[in-house]
Amino acid sequence: MKLxxxxxxxxxxxxxxxxxxEGAYNIRSNSQSIGRQSSANITITPKTEVSGIDIRxxxxxxxERVHIPVVMTESGLKEEVYNDFYIxxxxxxxxxxxxxxxxxGSHDSEHDGIHRFFIGxxxxxxxxxxxxxxxxxxxxxxxxxxxxVYMDENSSCEMEMVQIKGVDDTVRTxxxxxxSGASLVVRERLMTHNKQQAFSVYTVSLNGKGSSxxxxxxxxxxxxxxxxxxxxxxxxxxxxxxxxxxxIIMDNGKILAVPALEANDVDAALVHEAAIGKIAxxxxxKLMTLGLTEAEAEEEIINGFLR
Amino acid sequence: MLKIENLAFNVNxxxxxxxxxxxxxxxxxxxxxxxxxxxxxxSTLAKLIAGLEKPTSGxxxxxxxxxxxxxxxxxxxxxxxxxxxxxxxFKGIRVIDLIRLSAGRELTIAEAxxxxxxxxxxxREYIDREVNASLSGGELKRIEIAVVLARKSLLTVFDEPExxxxxxxxxxxxxxxxxxxxxxxxxxxxxxxxxxRILNIxxxxxxxxxxxxxxxxxxxxxxxxxxxxxxAVQTCLGIKKELD
Numbered sequence: 001m002k003l004x005x006x007x008x009x010x011x012x013x014x015x016x017x018x019x020x021x022e023g024a025y026n027i028r029s030n031s032q033s034i035g036r037q038s039s040a041n042i043t044i045t046p047k048t049e050v051s052g053i054d055i056r057x058x059x060x061x062x063x064e065r066v067h068i069p070v071v072m073t074e075s076g077l078k079e080e081v082y083n084d085f086y087i088x089x090x091x092x093x094x095x096x097x098x099x100x101x102x103x104x105g106s107h108d109s110e111h112d113g114i115h116r117f118f119i120g121x122x123x124x125x126x127x128x129x130x131x132x133x134x135x136x137x138x139x140x141x142x143x144x145x146x147x148x149v150y151m152d153e154n155s156s157c158e159m160e161m162v163q164i165k166g167v168d169d170t171v172r173t174x175x176x177x178x179x180s181g182a183s184l185v186v187r188e189r190l191m192t193h194n195k196q197q198a199f200s201v202y203t204v205s206l207n208g209k210g211s212s213x214x215x216x217x218x219x220x221x222x223x224x225x226x227x228x229x230x231x232x233x234x235x236x237x238x239x240x241x242x243x244x245x246x247x248i249i250m251d252n253g254k255i256l257a258v259p260a261l262e263a264n265d266v267d268a269a270l271v272h273e274a275a276i277g278k279i280a281x282x283x284x285x286k287l288m289t290l291g292l293t294e295a296e297a298e299e300e301i302i303n304g305f306l307r
Numbered sequence: 308m309l310k311i312e313n314l315a316f317n318v319n320x321x322x323x324x325x326x327x328x329x330x331x332x333x334x335x336x337x338x339x340x341x342x343x344x345x346x347x348x349x350s351t352l353a354k355l356i357a358g359l360e361k362p363t364s365g366x367x368x369x370x371x372x373x374x375x376x377x378x379x380x381x382x383x384x385x386x387x388x389x390x391x392x393x394x395x396x397f398k399g400i401r402v403i404d405l406i407r408l409s410a411g412r413e414l415t416i417a418e419a420x421x422x423x424x425x426x427x428x429x430x431r432e433y434i435d436r437e438v439n440a441s442l443s444g445g446e447l448k449r450i451e452i453a454v455v456l457a458r459k460s461l462l463t464v465f466d467e468p469e470x471x472x473x474x475x476x477x478x479x480x481x482x483x484x485x486x487x488x489x490x491x492x493x494x495x496x497x498x499x500x501x502x503x504r505i506l507n508i509x510x511x512x513x514x515x516x517x518x519x520x521x522x523x524x525x526x527x528x529x530x531x532x533x534x535x536x537x538x539a540v541q542t543c544l545g546i547k548k549e550l551d
Contacts, residue, residue: 218398246398285359286395288379289388290409290458300408304399 003034006073010100014130015069021096025067026053028081030074042066042093052082052114055095059088059120067096070113075105075139080112089120089152098130101141101167110142117148119155119182127159133166140168147174153208154181162189163198164306172200180208180237188217189306192225192253202231206239206268215243220302221253232260235268244273248305250298309333309356309387309462309495314365316351316518325351326362327518333462338488338496340509342533348518349499350392353466356497357389358382369462388460392467392499394451397438402450405438409457422453425486427479444471452483465498469505477504484508506530 003011007029008018015021020035024042027035031051038044041061045054055066068083085095103109119125133141149157163170176184184204192198204213213233221227233241245257259272279301287297309332316326326348333339341349354360356367358379367375374382383389397405406419420430426449436442438450448471455463468484469477481504487496488508498505506512512529514522522529 280395282391282395283397285379286391287408289357289359289383289391290405290454291380291383291411292408293380294378300400300404301397304397304401304404307399 003029004073006102007071010071010073010102010132010134011069013132013134014071014098014100015067015096017067017069021065021067023065023067024055026055027067028070030072031077031079039064044068047082050082051079052084054084054086056086057088057091057093059090061088061091061093063092065094065096069097070099070111072099072101072103072109072111075103075109075137076107078108078110080114082114083116085115085117087117087119087123087125087155090122091120092124094126094128096128098128098132099143099145100132100134101143103133103135103139103141104137106138108140108142110140110144112144112146114146115148117150117157119149119151119157121152121154123152123155125155125157127157129159129161131163131167131170133168135166141166142169143167144171145173147172149174149176149184151176151178151182151184151211153179155179156183156185158185158187160187160189164189164191165193167192167198168194168196170196170198170200172198174200174202174204176202176204176213178204178206178208178211178213178239181210182208183211184213184215186213186215186217188215188219190217190219190227190229191222191302191306192220192227193222194225195223196225198225198227200227200229202243203234204232204241205234205236206241207236209238211237212240213242217245217247218305219245219247219255220250220306221247221255222250224252226254226256228256228258230258230260231272232262233270233272234262234264235270236264238265238267239269241268241270242272245275246273247276248302249276249278308335308370309497310368311356312366312368314352314355314367315363316348316355316360317363324518326355328365329515329518329520331513331520331523333495333497335461335493335495336491337510338484338491338498338508339511339513340506341497341499341513341515342501342506343515343521347515349515350466352515353389353464353497353499356462356464357387359389383458383460386461388455388458388463390451390455390463390465390468392470394438394447396440396447400438401434402436402438402453403434405450405454406457409454411458414457419457422457423450425456425483426450426453427476428453445473445476448472449476452480456483456487460494462495462497465496465500467499467501469500469502477502481505481508506533
């Protein structure tokens with residue numbers, strides 16, 4: 001597998017790799033798989049009806065990783081990709097996804113990844129997804145990920161979803177359904193700048209007794225960017241749900257936070273929190289007393305906030 | 308040396324004078340304690356020195372440079388450190404990050420831990436913690452002091468370092484200042500405090516009342532005079548409360 005400099009740069013940003021990763025992987029570049037490898041326990045096969053892959057993880061697979069990064073460097077490409085993950089019972093795995101778009105042209109580039117997770121009983125999954133855009137072109141870099149998570153009894157899933165830079169338009173849709181004892185933790189980090197727009201919508205249904213969800217978003221809207229965060233947790237059984245949106249607003253940014261809770265069971269315990277505000281003046285002052293300029297202080301505060 | 312000349316600070320468009328025409332010198336190698344009743348202007352004076360407030364009139368110079376119109380950053384770079392009375396909380400910024408920023412270089416974990424140990428915190432438990440509301444007031448205060456110590460400033464101003472600190476930590480704190488006192492030589496320390504035990508380690512004491520310097524002199528001259536005043540009674544009551 002040969003990668004050019006831009007591909008290497010994008011892969012480093014989104015998956016922290018510069019070459020072929022260990023274990024199972026599928027690397028997609030400009031709508032084609034440029035490298036694919038299955039492992040003894042993880043099988044990756046291409047779909048036939050639509051573009052995308054099936055990732056099947058054997059029951060009881062422990063401490064294995066699978067990388068499925070996507071990079072796009074051709075201006076004007078538009079793709080819909082369907083990736084399904086079947087995670088066997090009692091397994092414990094990490095999935096590293098992510099998409100990097102470099103658009104140097106005048107046409108919009110768009111990648112819409114539709115990821116479905118079927119997580120077996122007692123399985124444990126860590127999912128890391130980073131989205132990143134670069135390039136000087138006037139064409140937009142657009143990412144519209146759809147993530148569906150279906151969790152069987154006593155499974156757990158931790159999702160780290162990050163979009164830090166360069167994505168012009170995004171609509172992020174996440175749906176999760178949890179059976180009894182299942183637990184979902186989502187940590188979203190989102191930064192928009194210039195005229196970017198980001199919509200992030202979560203609907204988490206806690207259907208089984210003892211299920212729990214913790215959906216936390218930290219967001220920064222700079223320049224003239226706009227963000228809307230909409231998180232809904234539905235409690236249909238004895239369960240615990242928490243959603244939090246914590247945002248820093250800067251310059252002429254705009255943020256709309258819409259947390260929602262729906263309880264359909266008397267034993268559903270649901271909490272939401274939302275806060276939007278500019279960087280506290282005393283935080284900047286404190287860092288200035290340590291010798292940082294005002295601009296350096298702001299960067300440190302934002303980097304920490306989005307860590 | 309820090310030199311303050313005819314410094315004044317008003318609020319409410321000049322109607323209320325918080326600092327009234329103060330002149331004061333803080334020589335190198337000295338530990339100066341500023342004391343006096345609440346509302347006397349002590350914290351405002353500290354903020355004027357660090358640049359968090361700008362004076363209405365007067366001049367501040369540091370080692371011969373006029374810093375009156377300098378920003379907080381410029382003053383920090385010249386060697387003025389400031390420990391906040393109310394430590395600032397952050398989201399995502401860890402103790403190690405603040406200590407590294409303060410030191411201005413990539414400290415090793417071991418080096419950073421030394422500063423935490425100085426203020427009596429078990430370094431391994433705290434070094435990776437976020438400086439946020441999950442820490443108690445006393446923990447935040449000790450971290451604030453450790454961070455400022457890492458800066459090794461020529462002049463460090465501590466605004467009520469004892470506030471919010473429990474008795475056990477307070478004894479540690481006195482040791483920290485005592486040690487700093489022995490090591491300072493060309494550096495100087497200014498502490499704003501009500502505590503007799505801090506007054507006891509001062510080279511010089513300045514009593515600030517109603518925005519003016521009421522008394523100023525060596526510890527041996529000033530401390531006996533303070534006994535029996537309302538400020539001393541307040542101090543004694545404070546210590547008694549801690550011991551209870």
